[in-house]
Amino acid sequence: MDMIKKLIISMLFTLPLVASANTILPTADEVLVVKSKRKMYLIRQGAIYQEYRISLGDSPVGHKGQEGDKRTPEGRYIIDYRNPESRFHLSLHINYPSELDMQSAADNGVSPGGEIFIHGLPNGMEHKSIEFKGRDWTDGCIAITNKEITEFWTLVKDGTPIVIKP
Template sequence: MKRRHLILGGAAVATLGACGAPSKFKRYRGPEVTGVVVNKAERKMFLLSDSRVMKEYDVFLGFAPEGHKVMEGDGKTPEGVYRIDRRNPNSRFHLSLGISYPNAEDIRVATELGKSPGGEIFIHGQRHPMRKDSGDWTWGCIAVSNDEMENIYAMIKDGTPIAINP
């Protein structure tokens, strides 16, 4: 009888272990993402493989989306060409990919104004995992849904160029 309980108990533990929450870390085996384009006016982000659009996403931007980010706290999303330069699997916003803002020109302009250019600009997920965000709400980042962010995080490699257009 004890042997039967051990076998059934072991099977139950193995079965329950397989029932955990799905991982936020997905695998991607498709074509390489060679570039990202964000069109701020349209609130759209495109993942490209060479010149072909692979995916299109609706995005949220900084709470003051018009114009290029000039200084820390202005609520603007930068404009220009940058790179994805880091990953944050423990982001407050589900997952996030860092954007190489500020570049040398961004630093120069802010310094001439006696200001800090800011930094910590990311593509990231939602503020609240159970509620859908609405309107532009970030401090200059580019936000998508958490489900979309899981796919984007898997697809984009560090070093991928990102063009952020007005």
């Protein structure tokens, strides 16, 4: 009996999260961010199946051009790794800057910056979540609630493409 229990428990931790009593959410094929709508979507086989309200960098309009501009990049990237020990509640890295981003920054004599993540709230600030909701506050990252990033973490695998539109 103990072996069966262990097997069931281990299987539960490998399944996608349950959105409701009867719905299991699949792993995303792609992530789409529409900055102007402050929305992030999970897509599977061409159809949107999950939506998140997002916060962006303090200066959200336009493509990230250089380190410190507090803009969220725009374009096609990959979610390439995750950080379970982030200073935010879980984080997934976006592989910005691309070669094009690096060339553009070099042409302008600036650093393109980096360290762009999708993450939750700063650790220790969960009790102040209302202060973060509905406003842009990151240094160029994409932020969602801690509950949402926990779900997102299970539904988006390393190597998933992400498209960030204006």
